[in-house]
Structures are given as C-alpha cells and as structure tokens.
Amino acid sequence: MARNLDLTALRAFVTVVDVGGVTRAAGLLHLSQSAVSMQLKRLEESVGTALFDRSGRSLDLTAEGEQLLSYARRMLELNDTIWAKLTDDTLEGEITLGVPHDIVLPALPPVLHQFNTEFPRMKITLISSFTRALKEEFxxxxxxxxxxxxxxxxxxxxxxxxxxxxxxxxxxxxxWRQRPVRLAFEERCKFRPGVQAALDAAGIPWEMAVTSEMSRTIDATVIADLAIHARLAGTQMEPLEPIDHGGALPDLSTNHVNLYVAESLRGAPAEALLRMLRQAYAALGQGITPTHAPGQWPQPRPVVTTTLPVDLRERRSS
Known part of the structure; x- marks a missing residue:
C-alpha cells in the first residue's frame, strides 16, 4: 500500500540541513526545538532509516539522508509553486491582447488554453482587427x-x-481558373492591394466578387467556389485549402508576424504569455501546428468565443 511523506516533516528536515542545526531551524520555522526534533524522528521512522549520523557533535547526513534531501527539495519547490499560483492575489488581473483575425488560428487557441491553465485568475481580453487598427489601439x-x-x-x-x-x-x-479571376477580400485587408498588383504584373485580369467587413462572408464566398482569396501560409482553416495552380497564378509576398509589448506590462503572467506567443508563432513559421501538449489539443475551431475558460471577451476594433 502506498504511503505518503509528511511535507511538514520534510520542510523541517531541509531547514535543519540548510542552517546546520535544530536550534536555528526551530527559529525559522517558528517551532520549538523539541517539535523540530520530533518531526525529524517521525520522518526517519516513516522511511525506516536514519537520516543523520549522530555519532559526532554535528548533524551529518547519512547516504540515505543525502538521497532524501534531493527529493525533498523538489517536492517542497513543487508544493510552494502550486500554493503560490492558487493563492497569490498578485496573479489576478487583465491583459488586453490584439491579434489580426487572419492569424488567430491555429496558433492562438493553444496559447490561451495553456495560459489559463497556468494563471486561472488572469483574464485576457482579445481584440480582433486589422494591423493598422491594432497599432492605433496600441x-x-x-x-x-x-x-x-x-x-x-x-x-x-x-x-x-x-x-x-x-x-x-x-x-x-x-x-482560380476563371478569367477574370474573381477575388474575395475584406475592404481594409492590407493584403488586398498587393494581390491585385501581383495579378496586374502577371497580366491576369481580375474582379472583386465580394467585398465585406467580415471574414466569415469572405470565407463563405470562397468555400462556395465563387472566388479565391490569399492567406498567410499555415493560417487557412478547413475547408479552405491552398490552391495547386501550377504557376497559373503569380507568387505573392511574404509578411512578418511582429510582436509589440507595452512598457508598462510587467509580471510573471505577462512574461509567460509572451513566451507562449513567441513559441507558438515560431512553430507556425516552421510549419508546425502549435499544440498545448502532444496529442492533447484538438483541432482549433473556426470561432473564438466567450466560452473559453480564460474569461475571454472578443471584440472587433473599428
């Protein structure tokens, strides 16, 4: 039958070793010397071996005591980390994150999921808009x-x-075979002028099949095969798929996904979020589908909603 080690006794054991004696450890632990000595005795009884060599004047560790010390430090560190994350009021707050809607998927949902797991008392407000509007908001x-x-x-x-x-x-x-090529883009999409210019340079006639403020309208038109669109590689979601045009359409430009951080943003949650964003989008750039954990994260859904446990509120910026 499995038995449990007493964390209080382990903390007394580690403290005695760190300060070199029971008397000083008792002061740090706010206990009497006899209470600390009793905890050490109970710990030795529970593991069935002596942890200190008491033959001399100093408390030297036995081989078993040295082995236990390593495990005890790790157990206490994990205990303290869990306790701090679940009880520390400083981990409450809100971070406002702006992301262009065309690069939300597939990289961002795993980031939000992982962030909420590590900082359940933090709230992320997501602003989904175009790059120009996001820079203005920033x-x-x-x-x-x-x-x-x-x-x-x-x-x-x-x-x-x-x-x-x-x-x-x-x-x-x-x-994509039709001429003129029928395009579907949002009115303020920054990629739209470049796509039109690339077609002009290639001598391919085009026309706008639909212009809309909403990406869902664009997706619906393209899914119906009434027009084509252009996305950053790796960001299109099913059922949209890259067009194998064999050179019938011109090559398009490349774009950087850039990160901007307010100078006022500080603290462990902020540092963790930035680390997650860097990892997720670096993986996207390498052609790796970002995941929360291997085999653990389902395929991203095409909509980010307020049902996410991050207490996420999505709003579009003008």
Whole structure:
C-alpha cells in the first residue's frame, strides 16, 4: 500500500540541513526545538532509516539522508509553486491582447488554453482587427500586447516568424481558373492591394466578387467556389485549402508576424504569455501546428468565443 511523506516533516528536515542545526531551524520555522526534533524522528521512522549520523557533535547526513534531501527539495519547490499560483492575489488581473483575425488560428487557441491553465485568475481580453487598427489601439494605450502582419522593414516590432502569402480556395475548386479571376477580400485587408498588383504584373485580369467587413462572408464566398482569396501560409482553416495552380497564378509576398509589448506590462503572467506567443508563432513559421501538449489539443475551431475558460471577451476594433 502506498504511503505518503509528511511535507511538514520534510520542510523541517531541509531547514535543519540548510542552517546546520535544530536550534536555528526551530527559529525559522517558528517551532520549538523539541517539535523540530520530533518531526525529524517521525520522518526517519516513516522511511525506516536514519537520516543523520549522530555519532559526532554535528548533524551529518547519512547516504540515505543525502538521497532524501534531493527529493525533498523538489517536492517542497513543487508544493510552494502550486500554493503560490492558487493563492497569490498578485496573479489576478487583465491583459488586453490584439491579434489580426487572419492569424488567430491555429496558433492562438493553444496559447490561451495553456495560459489559463497556468494563471486561472488572469483574464485576457482579445481584440480582433486589422494591423493598422491594432497599432492605433496600441499607441492609444488600449492594448498591452499586439501581434501584427507587416512587410519587411515595416514597423519596429519583434519578428516572431515570416510567412509567405498563398492562394486559397474551395476544396477541388475551379474558381482560380476563371478569367477574370474573381477575388474575395475584406475592404481594409492590407493584403488586398498587393494581390491585385501581383495579378496586374502577371497580366491576369481580375474582379472583386465580394467585398465585406467580415471574414466569415469572405470565407463563405470562397468555400462556395465563387472566388479565391490569399492567406498567410499555415493560417487557412478547413475547408479552405491552398490552391495547386501550377504557376497559373503569380507568387505573392511574404509578411512578418511582429510582436509589440507595452512598457508598462510587467509580471510573471505577462512574461509567460509572451513566451507562449513567441513559441507558438515560431512553430507556425516552421510549419508546425502549435499544440498545448502532444496529442492533447484538438483541432482549433473556426470561432473564438466567450466560452473559453480564460474569461475571454472578443471584440472587433473599428
């Protein structure tokens, strides 16, 4: 039958070793000397071996005591970490994160899931908008952290990854074969002018099949094979898929995913969130689907909603 070690006794044992005696340990633990000595005796009885060599004047560890000391330190460190995370009021608060809607998936949901697991009392408010609007919100101080999609040399953010633009369409779709090519883009999408310019340079006629403020409208049009679209590689979600056009469409530009952090953002939760964002988008740039843990995270859903346990509120910025 499994038996449990007494963490209080382990803490007394480690403290005695660290300070070199029972008397000083008792003062640090706010216990009497006899209470500390009793805890050491109970610990030795529970493991069935002597932990100290008491043949001399000093308390020297036996071989078994040295082995236990290593385990005891790790057990106490884990105990203290758990206790701090679940009880420390300083880990309460809110971080406002801005992310362009076209790079929310698939990288961001695993980040939010992991962050909530580590900091369940923190709240993330997600602003989903275009890069230009997010930079304006950041300048006004309305966002603590933003991600952007920018050309090389544009802005001064930290580049997390570089992604090429790719043509996307309906599964097995034929819209890309039509001339003029029918396009579907949001009105303020920064990729739209570049895509049109690339088609012009290639001498391929085009027309706008649909213009909308909502990405869902664009996706619906493309899924229906009424038009084609362009996304950063790795960010398109099923059923959209890259178009295997065999050179019939021009190559498109590459873009950086950049990170901007407010100088006022400090603390362990902020550092953890930034670390997670860096890892997730670096993996996206390497063509790796970001996951919370291998085999543990399901495929991202196409909508981020308020049902996430991070107490997440999504709102679109004008």
């Amino acid at each position: 300048t006004r101080g309305n966002c603590d952290v933003i991600l952007t999609t920018e050309d090389a040399g544009e802005g001064n953010g930290e580049t997390l990854c570089t992604l090429p633009m790719t043509w996307v369409g309906a599964p097995g779709g034929k819209a």
